[in-house]
Amino acid sequence: MERGCPTAGRLAGELRRLVLGAAENSLPDFAGRPIFDGPLVGIVDGDDRVFRALREAVSPRHFLPREVLGRPDGPVRVLSWALPFSRDIIVSNRSGDWPSELYSVARNNGGALNLELGRRLSDWLRREGFAAISPVLSDGYDAFRCPERGLSSNWSERHVAYAAGLGRFGLNGCLITPRGAMVRLGSLVTDAPLDVRPRREADHRAPCLRDGGAGCGLCLRKCPAGAISSSGLDKEKCYLRRQAIRERSLGDYSGKFRMLAAPIVKGGRKADGFSLGCALCSSGVPCESADPAPGAV
Numbered sequence: 001m002e003r004g005c006p007t008a009g010r011l012a013g014e015l016r017r018l019v020l021g022a023a024e025n026s027l028p029d030f031a032g033r034p035i036f037d038g039p040l041v042g043i044v045d046g047d048d049r050v051f052r053a054l055r056e057a058v059s060p061r062h063f064l065p066r067e068v069l070g071r072p073d074g075p076v077r078v079l080s081w082a083l084p085f086s087r088d089i090i091v092s093n094r095s096g097d098w099p100s101e102l103y104s105v106a107r108n109n110g111g112a113l114n115l116e117l118g119r120r121l122s123d124w125l126r127r128e129g130f131a132a133i134s135p136v137l138s139d140g141y142d143a144f145r146c147p148e149r150g151l152s153s154n155w156s157e158r159h160v161a162y163a164a165g166l167g168r169f170g171l172n173g174c175l176i177t178p179r180g181a182m183v184r185l186g187s188l189v190t191d192a193p194l195d196v197r198p199r200r201e202a203d204h205r206a207p208c209l210r211d212g213g214a215g216c217g218l219c220l221r222k223c224p225a226g227a228i229s230s231s232g233l234d235k236e237k238c239y240l241r242r243q244a245i246r247e248r249s250l251g252d253y254s255g256k257f258r259m260l261a262a263p264i265v266k267g268g269r270k271a272d273g274f275s276l277g278c279a280l281c282s283s284g285v286p287c288e289s290a291d292p293a294p295g296a297v
């Protein structure tokens with residue numbers, strides 16, 4: 001580690017302070033309940049070959065970390081974080097065919113906070129003397145339909161979190177972290193020469209994705225849209241269900257609750273909006289709050 005560089009522990013401590021101390025981390029319409037617990041953090045070298053593989057797995061347009069930073073040489077690191085939803089929020093979303101109000105507002109406001117965290121942690125690193133940028137806040141970030149992969153983007157937080165050793169993909173398409181799948185993910189790219197932690201996972205798939213859910217499969221049975229099969233997640237069916245949730249609930253929620261707006265990027269256009277989700281396939285299941293097969297390779 002070079003002189004003057006913040007340690008990974010100090011950076012993780014700063015992120016924790018930013019999450020737990022943020023005004024946006026409490027829900028005024030739900031007795032000030034916190035949205036997130038403290039974050040999990042992973043760090044990967046920006047030149048790791050996994051990032052080239054993401055051009056196959058996610059989209060040929062997926063950024064390389066060096067491109068994000070605009071640096072042809074020198075150190076490049078990617079810091080990825082997972083923000084676990086607090087227990088009440090998870091419990092509220094365990095049953096039924098529609099996501100709970102508490103989860104829906106927490107997801108929306110937590111998503112807005114997550115973007116702010118990318119900005120605030122990058123600002124902190126810049127004050128320490130390093131370049132830093134959260135790719136989803138960069139001008140070039142986009143979410144789009146890709147002929148080979150359907151719904152896609154040029155910076156997939158799920159795949160980047162896998163690259164940084166934060167977990168493996170489950171049958172439900174979520175990244176199963178040591179704190180489970182009920183998390184929101186974010187990341188930034190920096191030239192701070194942070195120590196890299198080696199990725200433990202030899203396979204990007206959790207055991208349940210490898211065996212088609214034979215040993216569990218609960219998410220497959222829980223999804224009201226039939227979007228999960230033994231081969232994994234059908235992103236299009238899931239998207240259509242989330243659109244239906246949005247049409248059913250957004251007008252009601254935005255009149256009833258304090259919902260934070262945040263930039264949403266789609267097809268090259270950016271506009272402030274609200275994000276509603278579902279997550280019935282990751283609540284009330286074995287991978288909800290922990291990795292059910294932590295030692296399995």
Ligand code: SF4
Pocket residue numbers: 170171172173208209213216217218219220281285286287288292
């Ligand atoms: S519910 Fe079971 S099968 Fe589905 S992702 Fe979680 S552990 Fe895997």
Ligand code: SF4
Pocket residue numbers: 172222223224225226227228233237238239241242277278279280281282
């Ligand atoms: S988020 Fe909802 S619609 Fe999508 S796979 Fe999970 S349960 Fe199904």
